[in-house]
Amino acid sequence: MADAVIVVALLLVAGSATAAVAVRDPVRQALVLAVLGVALAVLFTVLQAPDVALSQLAVGSVLTPLLLLLTVRKVKRRGQRKGREQ
Amino acid sequence: MHVLPYLVAAWVFLAGCYGLATSRNLIHAVGCLSVCQSATYVLLLAVGYRDGGTAPVFSDLEPGSRPVVDPVVQALALTDVVVGATVTALLLALVVQISKRHRTVDPDELSELRG
Amino acid sequence: MNRRTRLWLVAAGGGGLAVLLVAACLELPAFGGASHPYGDRAVRASLSRHTANTIASVNFDQRAYDTLGEMTILFAAVLGCVVLLRQTRDEHRARPEPEEVAPPVRRYALVVLPVALLTGLYVIAHGQLSPGGGFQGGVVAATALHLLYLGADYRALERIRPVGRYEVGDAVAASAYVITGLACLIGGTAFLANTVLPYGTFNTLSSGGTVPLLNAAIGMEVACAVVVLLARFLDQAVEIEEESGK
Numbered sequence: 448m449a450d451a452v453i454v455v456a457l458l459l460v461a462g463s464a465t466a467a468v469a470v471r472d473p474v475r476q477a478l479v480l481a482v483l484g485v486a487l488a489v490l491f492t493v494l495q496a497p498d499v500a501l502s503q504l505a506v507g508s509v510l511t512p513l514l515l516l517l518t519v520r521k522v523k524r525r526g527q528r529k530g531r532e533q
Numbered sequence: 534m535h536v537l538p539y540l541v542a543a544w545v546f547l548a549g550c551y552g553l554a555t556s557r558n559l560i561h562a563v564g565c566l567s568v569c570q571s572a573t574y575v576l577l578l579a580v581g582y583r584d585g586g587t588a589p590v591f592s593d594l595e596p597g598s599r600p601v602v603d604p605v606v607q608a609l610a611l612t613d614v615v616v617g618a619t620v621t622a623l624l625l626a627l628v629v630q631i632s633k634r635h636r637t638v639d640p641d642e643l644s645e646l647r648g
Numbered sequence: 649m650n651r652r653t654r655l656w657l658v659a660a661g662g663g664g665l666a667v668l669l670v671a672a673c674l675e676l677p678a679f680g681g682a683s684h685p686y687g688d689r690a691v692r693a694s695l696s697r698h699t700a701n702t703i704a705s706v707n708f709d710q711r712a713y714d715t716l717g718e719m720t721i722l723f724a725a726v727l728g729c730v731v732l733l734r735q736t737r738d739e740h741r742a743r744p745e746p747e748e749v750a751p752p753v754r755r756y757a758l759v760v761l762p763v764a765l766l767t768g769l770y771v772i773a774h775g776q777l778s779p780g781g782g783f784q785g786g787v788v789a790a791t792a793l794h795l796l797y798l799g800a801d802y803r804a805l806e807r808i809r810p811v812g813r814y815e816v817g818d819a820v821a822a823s824a825y826v827i828t829g830l831a832c833l834i835g836g837t838a839f840l841a842n843t844v845l846p847y848g849t850f851n852t853l854s855s856g857g858t859v860p861l862l863n864a865a866i867g868m869e870v871a872c873a874v875v876v877l878l879a880r881f882l883d884q885a886v887e888i889e890e891e892s893g894k
Contacts, residue, residue, distance in 0.1 A: 449585075453538070454537065457537060457538055457575075458541075460541060460545065460571075460575065461541045461544055461545060464545040464548055464549070464568050464571065464572075465544075465548050467564065467565075468548045468549060468551060468552030468565055468568055469552075471557065471558070471561060472561075473558055473560040473561050473564065476561055476564045477564065480567065480568075483568070483571065487571055487575070490575065490578075491574070491578060494578045494579070494581075494582050494602070495582070495586055495587055495588045495602045496578050496581075496588065496602070496607045496610070497588050497590070497779035498588075498607055498608075498701075498703045498779045498780065498781065498784065499574065499578065499607050499610045499614065501771070501779060501780055501784040502611055502614045502783055502784040502787065503574070505787040505791065506614050506615060506618045506787055507567075507571070507614070509791050510791060510874065510878075511618055511621055513791075513878070514618075514621065514622050514625055514877070514878075514881055515560060515563070515564055517881040517882060517884070517885040518560055518625045518629060518881065519560055520885040520886075521629055521632075521881075521884045521885045522560065522628070522629070522632045522638055524889075535679050535680075536673050536674060536676070536678075536679065537679070538679050539673035539676055539679070540670065540673055543666065543669040543670065543673060546669070547662055547665065547666055547669070550658075550662060550665075551658065551662060554654070554658040554662075555655065555658065579679055580676070580677075581684065581687065582679060582680050583681065583682060583687075584680035584681075584682070589687070589690075589701075589702035589703065590700060590702065590778060590779055591694075591695065591700045591701075591702070591851075592700040592701065592851050596691075596695050600682070601687070601691060601702070602684075602687070603684040603686065603690075604687055604690050604691060604694070604702035604703050604705075604706050605686045605687055605690050605706055606687075607703050607706075608703050608706035608707045611703060611707065611781075611783060611784075612707060612714075612715060612718045612783060613718075615722070615783040615784075615786075615787060615870060616718050616721050616722050618787075619721075619722050619726060619729075619873060619874075619877065620721070620725050622725065622726075622729050622877045622881070623725040623728045623729055623732075625881070626728065626729045626732040626880075626881075627732060629732070629733060629884060630732050633890075641651075
């Protein structure tokens with residue numbers, strides 16, 4: 448039973464990691480990375496590592512996507528201003 | 534089942550490397566790097582797992598009553614998750630600076646600028 | 649080097665690496681094996697020092713010196729971000745206009761904020777007893793503060809978040825870790841050796857000698873670091889604009 452859960456969590460991680468690489472738009476990638484963060488947290492929980500799961504949940508599903516989105520916004524805003532001036 | 538977790542870790546790492554090498558956007562590349570990083574956590578925790586083991590926390594567990602999984606690899610992964618996030622932030626700050634200086638975040642255009 | 653050659657190079661290198669990795673995976677001890685010599689010793693050492701959460705014991709007692717290194721990386725990374733994302737001379741600040749947030753989102757954010765903040769502080773405080781600790785709790789508490797951006801607006805967030813003080817807090821927490829280590833050196837045997845304070849009663853908040861102190865220092869450091877990082881990125885994304893015409 449525990450083995451089956453671990454296999455499912457592992458496949459979930461592999462799938463979402465592949466998706467995170469395949470998605471080329473950084474905004475979408477940030478959202479897929481959040482999903483990957485949750486999948487990793489589930490995997491770590493079934494691997495009996497609640498400490499790591501907790502930090503992965505906080506970092507992987509909130510902090511990293513948020514930083515990526517803020518960077519995208521900064522870079523895009525510069526692009527828009529440049530477009531308006533030309 | 535005996536090697537599946539290790540193979541998943543290898544797959545995630547290679548997928549991240551592929552994304553890193555073919556990325557057309559530095560922000561996307563930083564995201565791919567964090568995918569590579571998560572492969573190491575999967576590998577570490579897979580090495581430390583023990584069949585039928587439970588978490589090595591003894592606040593509600595009689596010591597010695599059940600086998601526990603390896604706490605050393607968990608401690609390694611735990612610190613790296615948080616420290617890795619701040620390093621990701623540093624890389625993103627560099628991307629912001631690059632976009633300010635060169636007005637692009639496409640690595641191909643950046644190498645063209647160098648001539 | 650054009651894209652085609654590079655793709656071939658990546659394929660060749662990646663293929664070779666994949667073969668080596670799979671060969672290594674097949675040689676590793678089988679997943680879920682019973683032999684964990686380091687883990688067993690770490691558990692024994694942790695129990696002998698009355699720390700219920702073995703992972704906290706590994707991080708803040710048995711490998712406290714390693715955590716000092718990790719903390720230094722974290723501190724340096726934050727310092728680098730602060731330097732890279734400062735406001736330069738050709739930029740100015742534009743006050744962001746208040747944006748409309750849907751009322752249910754606003755109410756939800758304001759209800760969740762105190763709960764999330766308290767959870768973060770609880771996770772830090774109980775680091776040596778239950779799953780959690782400074783690293784996780786710090787991130788939770790710091791990101792929880794930013795729910796105020798959703799619940800109220802950017803200016804309310806700026807008022808409860810004087811970035812300068814959090815930067816000082818970051819440095820103070822880093823020094824507190826080193827000072828605790830030095831206190832161990834002077835009062836006990838070696839740098840960061842957990843021999844100064846009594847180990848206390850197993851499974852209580854004050855158990856584990858110096859573990860709770862180092863844990864609290866890391867909690868403060870991580871919380872301050874994340875607040876400062878998010879503040880700098882928010883500044884760049886929302887407020888700071890380039891002078892036009894440059």
